[in-house]
Amino acid sequence: KPAVYEDNLFFGSEDFRLHAIFQRNGRLNWTYYTKGPIRSSPYIAEGHIFIGSDDGYLHAVNAVTGRMAWRIDAGSAVRCTPLVYQEHIYFGTELGDFYCADFRGTVRWRFKAKRAITSSPIVSKNVVYFGSVDSTVYALDVNTGWVIWRFRLNKPSISTPCLADNLLFTGAVDGVIYCLEASSAKEVWRFATQHQVTGSPIIHKDSLYCGSVDGFIYCLEYRTGRLRWKFQTKGPITGTPAAKDDLIFIGSTDHRLYALLA
Numbered sequence: 619k620p621a622v623y624e625d626n627l628f629f630g631s632e633d634f635r636l637h638a639i640f641q642r643n644g645r646l647n648w649t650y651y652t653k654g655p656i657r658s659s660p661y662i663a664e665g666h667i668f669i670g671s672d673d674g675y676l677h678a679v680n681a682v683t684g685r686m687a688w689r690i691d692a693g694s695a696v697r698c699t700p701l702v703y704q705e706h707i708y709f710g711t712e713l714g715d716f717y718c719a720d721f722r723g724t725v726r727w728r729f730k731a732k733r734a735i736t737s738s739p740i741v742s743k744n745v746v747y748f749g750s751v752d753s754t755v756y757a758l759d760v761n762t763g764w765v766i767w768r769f770r771l772n773k774p775s776i777s778t779p780c781l782a783d784n785l786l787f788t789g790a791v792d793g794v795i796y797c798l799e800a801s802s803a804k805e806v807w808r809f810a811t812q813h814q815v816t817g818s819p820i821i822h823k824d825s826l827y828c829g830s831v832d833g834f835i836y837c838l839e840y841r842t843g844r845l846r847w848k849f850q851t852k853g854p855i856t857g858t859p860a861a862k863d864d865l866i867f868i869g870s871t872d873h874r875l876y877a878l879l880a
């Protein structure tokens with residue numbers, strides 16, 4: 619998805635480029651070229667755009683000029699959206715390396731998972747969380763990269779987790795939505811859909827909303843996992859819902875965008 623900074627909208631493309639266009643008229647401001655397709659979303663902090671590319675680098679680009687500030691050689695494609703927390707950047711790679719770097723582009727620590735990390739990281743209380751194609755959810759100390767806990771799933775996770783009330787929620791390609799205690803990885807509940815969960819769950823008020831490749835969007839009571847309702851579209855749902863007031867928005871591969879009452 620695109621990102622917004624001041625009067626510009628930024629997005630990456632499979633044409634190897636990061637584009638900056640003016641919001642007011644859609645005209646191109648500048649283009650930054652990488653050496654591979656860009657399959658992640660940009661993250662903006664401190665006047666810079668951080669974005670990964672299949673060229674194996676994380677790029678830091680000046681948001682005003684479009685010039686490279688620095689880049690990190692990550693050794694393989696960077697397809698997750700990076701995260702900035704306390705003046706550090708966190709991101710994973712297709713070979714399973716998870717990096718922490720400072721705003722000068724210096725790598726502070728690196729953690730190795732067994733397979734690709736396409737799940738974008740999230741952070742809370744100095745702990746960074748992410749899933750991996752090695753069928754594991756990890757919780758690492760943001761300062762050292764030490765493993766606080768790891769939770770084994772039945773199948774790989776490409777879903778970005780979300781947090782609420784010391785609970786962590788994530789989906790996996792076995793179609794299961796998991797709820798774990800964020801501090802201990804103790805499983806609180808799990809809910810099985812009928813197909814893969816590739817998008818991310820969201821929490822809105824006291825409910826969890828998540829789509830599935832089975833074509834349904836599910837509304838669950840997030841503390842218990844109890845099903846409140848489900849709505850069927852006419853195609854697989856691979857993305858993440860959005861919420862505004864009393865409405866839930868979700869797109870489907872049936873070429874429709876749905877607005878549902880929460």
